[in-house]
Structures are given as C-alpha cells and as structure tokens.
Amino acid sequence: MFRRFRLIALALPFLAGCFTSETLNSPDLSNNNGLFTRFVSIGTSISSGLQSAGINDSTQKRAFPVLVAQQAGASFSRPSLNMPGCPAPFTNNVTQARVGGPGAPPCSLRETPIPYNVGNLAVPGLTTPDLFTNVGSPTSTYERLQVFFLGGQTPWNAVKSAQPTLLSIEIGSSDVIGAVASAGNPGDPDSTTPYPEFALNYTRFADSVATLNTRVVAFTIPDVTQIPYTSRGSTYWCLFTGLCPGVTKQFPPTFSVNNNCAPNAAILGSKGDSILVPWTIGVAGLLRASSPPFTPFTLDCSNTLQVVTPAEYAYVRNTTDQMNQLIRDQAALRGWALVDAGLIFTQLQTQQGGIPAFPSLAAVPTGGSINFGTWFSLDGFHPSSATHRVVADSMIAVINRKFTTQIPAVP
C-alpha cells in the first residue's frame, strides 16, 4: 500500500507540469538594451512630423522619432490625425491648395481608436514657456494642436505620465523661428522667446526630467537663418541686377530690388548679406509681378515689414547661439546624449543639391509649386521626409555611441 502512496507522490511533479506559463508579448528590443522600452519624444513641429504647412498621419509617420523607433524595434504611437489633416499640408504652395481640396474640413480630428499610450508628444509650435502650461502658445499657428496631441495636459505632465526610458528633447526651434516667420513683421524680436525666459524654462524642464530617471537625447536648435524659407537680400539684388559673378539677371521689369539689398562686395556699406527676405514676401511679390495683372513690386531692404533687418538677423543668431550653449551645458551636466543640429545642416548643405539660396520657380509657370530643394517641404522651413531620415540617422548614431546600442540606420 505504501508503494501506491509513493506512486501518487511521484505523479505530483508531472501533474504540476501540466500548465504552461504564457509570456509577455513585448517588442523585440534586443538591439538597444531595453533603452527603448518606453521611448518618448517631446518637441516641436519638426519632431511631430509637420510638413508643407500641414500635418496628418501621412506626414506624422515620416517624422524622425517614428523612424528611430522603427529602427530600434520599439513600440511608439503617435497622435494620428485623420486625413486630410489639421491643417492639411500644401499640395501647391503657390495656389495654397491643400490635401483634400477646398471642400475639406480645416481641421480633422484624431484617428480612432486612440492609442493606449502616445510616444510622440511633440506639438507644432511648442516653445519653452509652453512646457508647463495647459494651453498652447497664443502666438502659435498650431495652438489647437496642443489639445489634439496632449489633450489639455501640460507637455511636462504628458512626458511624466509616459514614464519614458528614453526621452528625445527637440525644443527651441519654435522659440526662434517665430522671428523669421513672422508674417506681419519678419524678424520681429518680440516673436522670439527672450533668452532669460528660455533659460529659465529649459532648465526647469531639465530639472523635472531628471526626476524621471530616464535617458535623454537632446537636440540643439538649427540655425533658422539658413533655411530656404528666407533668401538673403543680396541674392535678390544679384538676381535683379545680374551684377554678381555667375548670376544672370532673371527678374521681370515689374519686380525691382533696391540697392540697399546689395552685397557689401558690390556696394560698399550695403548689408544685403545680413538681410533675410521670407519667400512669402519676396517670391510672392515676384510671382505677382510676373503674372497678370503684373502688379509691380519693389523689395526695399530697409523696410522692416518686408525683411529681417541686419539687427534682427544678428539678434536671432545670437539668441540661438546662447540657447544652444545652454542646451550643450545642460546635456553635459546631466549626461544627456546630444544631437548637433548644426552638423545636420552642414550635411544637408553638401548633399543632393544642398540648401538652395533661392527657391526654384521652374515649375510655377506650369502650375507647379515653388521648390525648396530636397531637404525642405513646400512651406520652406519644415524638413522634408528625406531630411527626417537624415535626422533619424544622426540621432541613431548618437544613441549608439552614447548608450552602446546597435540600432541600424534608416534604410
């Protein structure tokens, strides 16, 4: 009888093995040491994927944080906007036609079902003073997107709730781009976040992020005076007069450029090299002067409502330099990885036609768009999909170097 009892006892381990434990279906993060377990991106229109003055899921999924997450095998949701977008991107920057046509709603809603957790918390127009407020910047064209993307949370609260293991911080572009892109007064210093305010908020955000015990990749601010949204006054003058080496006269008689736009090398004392003309003013005036009813236009580089003046130009660059120094200091202090936006610009300038000094109007007579080259979308200052791939590769390279990961470059 004891033998029977022993048989039962012997059977127990086999019976105990009848069940199979199920497993966590987590993403394959084997190439990044778990760094991307919860990858979160906070940033501006660049991180959010805005292109051609609009944003929808088609542009959102081409944003560099999405590409980086894909390469890392990470789960990374975005606040997808239904087509045609909010607002829809340009299909033609001359006619201002947008995806979806004239009958499309000005702002589509978020796609459903909404994701459980949103990784891309970037908001177009996000400036450093917005980081701790519920509402977007009142000066931002994309203020309502703060509701769409963050649901009325402050950006900081959204980041904190996401409990990131890796946080990408791309903040600062919107703090300075406002000056260049100001429609009423290009170069308006009041459209730039004052450096002390930037420093205060950026540092406060960095202090807050430090409480999350997360790894961080920060971006410096690109030099917004280099983007093809603006061309130099001297470029306009050279194209108008044909008096610069290698440049032929191109503009019609109804479009003129004052000598105060000339380069210093051509007219001593002129500061056209330090004057920026937004395409929305210069090129738009040129197009009006070139087609019926041929409205005459004169570019006056002393007219602060037409151009970014040398003093404004210097202010933007100096402020950007100050901000970037702060970002570098914070990154060094806190052990963040740092992506240098300046190096990316250098790379763009040397590849595939670089960044054009003046946009191509070749397609305009046949109903096409003003073209800003390979690297910029139809609004002239937001990166194209090609640039997002370059930015993603730069970020991947920095992460691999800093965190000893093996994330492959974007194919």
Next chain:
Amino acid sequence: MRRSEVCFALAAALMLARPAVSHAQGYGVYEQSACTMGRGGTAAAEPCADGSGMYFNPAGIAGLPLSGSVGGTLIWPSTTWANDNTQIRAEFLSKTYVVPNLYFVAPVARRYALGFGVFVPYGLTTEWDKETFEGRFLGYKTSLKAIYLQPTAAAHFGKLKIGAGLDITSLSVDLERKLDLSQQFAAPGVTFGMLGVPFGTDFADAAVTGNAWGVGYNLGATYEVAPQLSVGVRYLARQKITASNGMAEFTQDPTGLVLTAGNPLGLPGGTPVDALVAPQFEEGGSLVTQGVSTTIRLPNQLVMGVALTPVKALKVMFDAQYTWWEVLDQIPLDFEILPNSSLVLDDESVWTWRFGAELLLDKERDLKFRLGYIFHDAAAPDQSVVPNLPEAARNDYSFGVGIRVTKTFYLDASYMFVDAVNRRGRTIDLTPGGPITNGLYFDAGASLLSFTLTATF
C-alpha cells in the same frame, strides 16, 4: 460548550464575515475548513469531522456527535500585471482577506443528523491602485461574496450515507471603476479622445453595489465499499440571483484639462474640460446616482471522490470536481439612466483534481498530519482575464495538522500555497479588430492560512 464560548464563536464569525478573495477557479472558494484544506480539499468520500461536510458532502454529517465549529481562512493573494508595450507593472494591493465558516451538527435519533452551516463557496475581492493601475477603467475593486446559510439533514443506512442541504444565499456585489474621459462624447459623433484627450483620463469614479438573496440546494452521498475504501459524490446546485435594488454612484474626478483656442468645439481657449462634463453629474445628467440591476450566476458543482485507507494510520483521498463555469457568461448591468452594459466573461466549465493524504501520528491526542495537492485549469478564456478576475490555471500545495486540545476542543490548522501560471490578459476594453490581450498577469498566487476550532459534546 459554555454559553460564553458560543457567543465568542458567533462574534468571531460575524467579524470574519468580510469579502473573500479569488485565488481559485473562477470566483470559487473551496477553503471552508482547515482540515479539508490541509488535505487538498479532498472530502467527497470522507469529509472531515468538523461539520464542514455540510459543504463538501452533506452526507458526511451523518454519524457525527453533537458538535460545532468555527473557523476562517486568511488569504494573502498576489498578482502582478505587465503591459506588453510599456512593460509598466502593477501589483494587487497588499491586503489580507478572510473567509469565515461556521457549522453546527446535532444527531437526531440513531440514524439521522441535522446541521446548520454558514460558509462562502463563492467570493472574490480584487483590488488595485485606483490612481495608477492602468486597468482601473475595467475595475480597481471588485468584490463579490455569496454567503451560504445551509440547514442540512443527513442519514445513514448501513454503509450508505445521504445528505441534503437547503442553501439560502446572501449575495452582495461591489464593482468600483474609473471612467475614461477619452471614451466619452464631447459632441455628437466626436469623442474627447478624438479631440486629443489621452486614453486613460480619469473623470469619474463609479461604484455599483447591490445585494440579493437566492436559494439552492446541496446533495451528497457516501458509500463504504469496504472497510478501507469509501466513495462519495456531491452535487451543489447552481443559483441565479438577481439584485434588482442595486445602486450606481458616480463622483466627478477633476482632470485639470483645459481647451485651447481654436478647438473644434468652438469654445474659448482656457475652457476647463471639467466644466464641460460637470452637468453630467447634476440632475438631468447621465452620471447621477441611479438604480442598477444585475444578475449573478453561481455555478453548479459535481464532485466525486474516493478515500482509501491502505494502512491503519494513513488515509489517501482523491476528488475530481466538475464546475459548470459556463453559466458565467456575463454579468449584466442594467442602469436606470445609463445605457445597459455587461461584463462579458464567457467562462468554460472545467475539472479540478484534488489529492490528499492524512496520517495519524498520535492516536491518544488524535494528532494528524495532512498533505494535499490540487491542480485545475482556468475557467476564463484569454479575453476574460481582466483586473476584476485575473484567473489562471494553478497548482495548489497544502499541509496541515489537527490535534485534540482538550476533551471538548479539537484544533485544525493548515497552510496552502497557490501557484498560478502566468496568464495573458487585458486591462483595456475589447474593440472590434483590436487585441484580446495586452499584457501578462504573472507571479500570481496566494498564501492561505486556515484554522478551525471544533467543539464536541
């Protein structure tokens, strides 16, 4: 038993009458006796002498002397949740739960016995952090207790014993959950989620409570095939209990969210979202306190067992139990104002296998050592493994002792370790075409400590 002892026993039973916790199949609770728990719940063929046969096999009280017992099982459950994508983890709140039991047996004439038992064969409490647990929108606290009051009659005719009990059941339900603003409509056809409100934005705390009475029965028989071999069978009837007097209460949780200018609702920038939803909590709104009706089904159980005495001091037992969990297809919630909804479970009927042994170590003190092992499949399909009831297949291991303390009192004590397998489940609502699970419940199990004090006169 002195009068003061009886009073103490009653007071203890009342004190212990708190929600039980699910650590067994479905929301079944099988720990109605320290003696039986020590031997892995095997009792169909030969129930323990503490009167718990009233539950395990009503025939078992036939032949018992005048006696009464009081006991309880302390349960410390544990479960951890991990989300597939975020890998954020959460654990059950660390709490102790008590399952009480109380039995009185009185022999009547030579062949018959009458008894009365109070026990909790079905019950559960699951509780998670109400502020942070991601599954709080399905339920951060779920409590169900079915207290059976069972008058029992039994008789023995030679080697055959039969018994029957009438189960008068007090059922109470408490479901507490958060409501997610992102799933609510801000305008016709437009949810707050479509406006960007993040998934999992608490805006209300909901509590649904209800209680009701039900009636069922419990039948059993044992047969002594030989002096060393007994067999038994027991059938517990299913019950369908409707709590039509339930109450649903809602409390607004501040979100702190505000709308920016240019919002699709056309409201001024800075408009607080809380002000938009506040009318829902006021008279005329849908989230005011209101009546709710729900129906709970308590499944029927069939248990067949055998008890063998291979040597004089050793008894080994085996029970096979089939529980009709399929009756637990859903828990409907019919609200007075809100649209009706239901917690869909779609459970499956399953077997449980129990093995037990009891060794008499000291005849004079009636000192017994017990061992037990149980394994059972899970009743819930993957999509029904939710925070309210994160159920899984499991192996239970137990041991216990029993000893005569005085001429009147006999004390049983036992310990059980429940080891559940890791089980995929969910913390989010099912959506058409969406995933049926979004993570893993793991490190699940429980420690149980049970005591029964039996007085024999």
